[in-house]
Amino acid sequence: MDQAMRRLTVALITASAVACSSAVGVAGASTSAAASGRGTCANARSLATRTNLRAMRAALLCLVNRQRSAHRLPSLHEDRRLDRSAQGWTAHMVGTGQFSHGHNFAGRISATGFAWSTAGENIASGYPTPASVMAGWMASEGHCRNILDPRFSAIGLGMVARATGGFASGPATWTQDFALPIGKAAPSRNTGPRNGCPY
Numbered sequence: 001m002d003q004a005m006r007r008l009t010v011a012l013i014t015a016s017a018v019a020c021s022s023a024v025g026v027a028g029a030s031t032s033a034a035a036s037g038r039g040t041c042a043n044a045r046s047l048a049t050r051t052n053l054r055a056m057r058a059a060l061l062c063l064v065n066r067q068r069s070a071h072r073l074p075s076l077h078e079d080r081r082l083d084r085s086a087q088g089w090t091a092h093m094v095g096t097g098q099f100s101h102g103h104n105f106a107g108r109i110s111a112t113g114f115a116w117s118t119a120g121e122n123i124a125s126g127y128p129t130p131a132s133v134m135a136g137w138m139a140s141e142g143h144c145r146n147i148l149d150p151r152f153s154a155i156g157l158g159m160v161a162r163a164t165g166g167f168a169s170g171p172a173t174w175t176q177d178f179a180l181p182i183g184k185a186a187p188s189r190n191t192g193p194r195n196g197c198p199y
Contacts, residue, residue: 006126048172071193081112082156090158126168144197150188
């Protein structure tokens with residue numbers, strides 16, 4: 001089993017309030033069937049250092065939606081504006097060695113042109129595959145709550161096949177940006193799965 005140090009942190013914001021909590025720690029690389037959902041997602045266990053960004057995004061989206069489906073929540077759709085936010089922030093963390101959500105998470109999402117009413121973000125560094133980072137996020141309460149938040153309808157995904165220096169010793173660095181467009185109703189009111197985190 002890969003013993004590389006790995007880091008996670010989470011943020012959740014709404015139009016009327018900003019709240020941030022973090023969870024930093026070491027997690028194993030194994031993924032159970034429950035952590036990856038039922039069935040197989042293409043490239044879920046492919047190394048980020050050997051697989052292109054498009055395939056990594058597709059694998060993460062598949063894993064997120066399998067988790068949501070397994071917990072009776074509607075699937076998220078990928079949004080290119082949120083992809084730009086997530087990818088830009090992932091590159092920024094790797095380039096600067098600063099592993100955080102920054103000082104203006106709300107502004108970063110809004111700068112893409114995505115007008116949101118609720119948004120959240122998961123970041124991680126040191127996880128080599130989509131399956132391993134999803135297992136880490138689902139085992140962490142705050143990250144799991146973002147993934148299973150019934151209010152979100154859209155997601156953006158970012159990945160750089162390098163660690164954020166000083167915060168992790170293995171590849172790669174990952175970002176998930178979640179949002180609900182302003183003026184849209186939440187796709188579900190099923191808060192039970194989110195309240196049951198972590199899994």
